[in-house]
Amino acid sequence: MTSTTTDDRATVTSVQLTQGTEAPSVSDRVRRFLAETPPPTPCLVIDLETVRRRFAEVSSALPEAGIYYAVKANPAPEVVRALAALGCSFDVASPAEIDLCLAEGAAPETISYSNPIKKAAQVAYAYARGVRMYACDSEADLDNLAAHAPGSSVFCRTLLRDKGSIYPFGRKFGCEPEMVVELLARAVELGLDASGVSFHVGSQQLDPAGWDSGIATAAEIAAALRDRGVELTSLNLGGGLPASYRTQAPPLAEYGAAIRAAVARSFGEHRPRLMIEPGRSIVGEAGVLRSEVVLVSRKSYRDDTRWVFLDVGKYGGLVETEGEAIAYPVLTSRDGGPTGPVVLAGPTCDGDDVLYQHTHYELPLDLAAGDHVDILSTGAYTASYSSVEFNGFEPLRTYCVDGAE
Structure with missing residues (x-):
C-alpha cells in the first residue's frame, strides 16, 4: 500500500441506512492506512482501486460510450x-x-x-x-x-x-x-x-x-x-x-x-x-472523510438530542449537505453500544454550518471529544469544494491509497 498527500486543500465509522439498503464498506487499504499512519483530521482518503473498479462498471454499463471523467468531482x-x-x-x-x-x-x-x-x-x-x-x-x-x-x-x-x-x-x-x-x-x-x-x-x-x-x-x-x-x-x-x-x-x-x-x-x-x-459515480464511493469530535453538547436539560460538533463542516468540504440533500453514511470509533439521536454540525462560527438537523442520525451515547467519526462515500465534491481558509480553517487534505487488499 502506498499513500500520498495530494495537497493542503484538503472520513469515517456507525452506519445509518435507509431500511432495505446495504451497508457501505471501507476497503482494507483505507482501514490499514488510517490505523497504521493516522493522519491529522479532517482529511479525505481515496481508495484508487475503488476508482478503477467504478470506472470499469461505468464502461461495462455503457461500453459504446466514450467516458469523460468530470475532473471537478475530485x-x-x-x-x-x-x-x-x-x-x-x-x-x-x-x-x-x-x-x-x-x-x-x-x-x-x-x-x-x-x-x-x-x-x-x-x-x-x-x-x-x-x-x-x-x-x-x-x-x-x-x-x-x-x-x-x-x-x-x-x-x-x-x-x-x-x-x-x-x-x-x-x-x-x-x-x-x-x-x-x-x-x-x-x-x-x-x-x-x-x-x-x-x-x-x-x-x-x-x-x-x-x-x-x-x-x-x-x-x-x-x-x-x-x-x-x-x-x-x-x-x-x-x-x-x-x-x-x-x-x-x-x-x-x-x-x-x-x-x-x-x-x-x-x-x-x-x-x-x-x-x-x-464524476461522482466513479469517485464518490472511493472516499472516506475522517473527522474528529470537537465537542458534544445539549441545548436544553429537557432535550435528549445531542449536538455533535465535528472538525469538518460545510466549509471544509461537506457543501452537499446544504438542504440535507446528500445524506452520508457515518461510522464512529465507539460503534457497538447504545445510541441516541444527534444533530451533526461543523466547527466554524457560522450559523449555517450545520450538517444534519432534520435527517435522522443516531450515534453512540458515549461518543466524546477526540473520538473519530468517519463519513463514507465522500470521494466526490468534498475536497474540491472546501474553502481556502474560512474562519482560519485550512482546506481539506487528500490522501490516496493503492495496492492489493
Missing part, C-alpha cells in the same frame, strides 16, 4: 493519473484542469472543454495546449471558438427540464432547442465541426430513465439540422450517474440499458457516437 492528481492509465478521457472546466490532465498523462485529444462559460483567452490557451473539443451554448462563445479554436469540434448544450436528480441545473447552462439548431448551423459557416448536442440531467440522477427527454430533444435537433444539410455525429449525455449514500442507487447496468433503449428509439438508423461525463 481533481486529485493520483485519481486523474489512474484514470488516464485506463484510457479514460476527461471533461474539464478550466485551463487549470487542462494542465492537470496533461501533466498526469492524458493526451490533448482526450480532453473536452465542456464549460460553456469561458473567456476568449481561456479558449486560446486550451487550443494552444492541443484541446480540440468544446461545448458552447451562446453566440458569443461560439464566436470565441471560431476565432481562437479554429476547426475544433463543437457541442451545443440544450436546456433540459430534468426531474429525478438531487441537484438540478436550472437554466444556467444550455439554450432552447431552436437556438441550438441555429448555433450549430452557424458553427459550420464559421469553419467549426458541428459535432453534436449535449445536455445534463442533473447531478445524482436517481431515475435511469432521466436521460429520455434529453435524448429525444437531441434527436429532434439532429433531424432539423439534417434537413439543412448538417449531419451531427455525436451525442454528449453529460453527467448525472449516481453514487450510493445512505440509500443504494440503482445499478449502473439499469442506466446503460435505459440510455441504450432511448437512443435507439429516438435516433433509429441515425445512431450517434455517445459520450458521457461521470
Whole structure:
C-alpha cells in the first residue's frame, strides 16, 4: 500500500441506512492506512482501486460510450493519473484542469472543454495546449471558438427540464432547442465541426430513465439540422450517474440499458457516437472523510438530542449537505453500544454550518471529544469544494491509497 498527500486543500465509522439498503464498506487499504499512519483530521482518503473498479462498471454499463471523467468531482492528481492509465478521457472546466490532465498523462485529444462559460483567452490557451473539443451554448462563445479554436469540434448544450436528480441545473447552462439548431448551423459557416448536442440531467440522477427527454430533444435537433444539410455525429449525455449514500442507487447496468433503449428509439438508423461525463459515480464511493469530535453538547436539560460538533463542516468540504440533500453514511470509533439521536454540525462560527438537523442520525451515547467519526462515500465534491481558509480553517487534505487488499 502506498499513500500520498495530494495537497493542503484538503472520513469515517456507525452506519445509518435507509431500511432495505446495504451497508457501505471501507476497503482494507483505507482501514490499514488510517490505523497504521493516522493522519491529522479532517482529511479525505481515496481508495484508487475503488476508482478503477467504478470506472470499469461505468464502461461495462455503457461500453459504446466514450467516458469523460468530470475532473471537478475530485481533481486529485493520483485519481486523474489512474484514470488516464485506463484510457479514460476527461471533461474539464478550466485551463487549470487542462494542465492537470496533461501533466498526469492524458493526451490533448482526450480532453473536452465542456464549460460553456469561458473567456476568449481561456479558449486560446486550451487550443494552444492541443484541446480540440468544446461545448458552447451562446453566440458569443461560439464566436470565441471560431476565432481562437479554429476547426475544433463543437457541442451545443440544450436546456433540459430534468426531474429525478438531487441537484438540478436550472437554466444556467444550455439554450432552447431552436437556438441550438441555429448555433450549430452557424458553427459550420464559421469553419467549426458541428459535432453534436449535449445536455445534463442533473447531478445524482436517481431515475435511469432521466436521460429520455434529453435524448429525444437531441434527436429532434439532429433531424432539423439534417434537413439543412448538417449531419451531427455525436451525442454528449453529460453527467448525472449516481453514487450510493445512505440509500443504494440503482445499478449502473439499469442506466446503460435505459440510455441504450432511448437512443435507439429516438435516433433509429441515425445512431450517434455517445459520450458521457461521470464524476461522482466513479469517485464518490472511493472516499472516506475522517473527522474528529470537537465537542458534544445539549441545548436544553429537557432535550435528549445531542449536538455533535465535528472538525469538518460545510466549509471544509461537506457543501452537499446544504438542504440535507446528500445524506452520508457515518461510522464512529465507539460503534457497538447504545445510541441516541444527534444533530451533526461543523466547527466554524457560522450559523449555517450545520450538517444534519432534520435527517435522522443516531450515534453512540458515549461518543466524546477526540473520538473519530468517519463519513463514507465522500470521494466526490468534498475536497474540491472546501474553502481556502474560512474562519482560519485550512482546506481539506487528500490522501490516496493503492495496492492489493
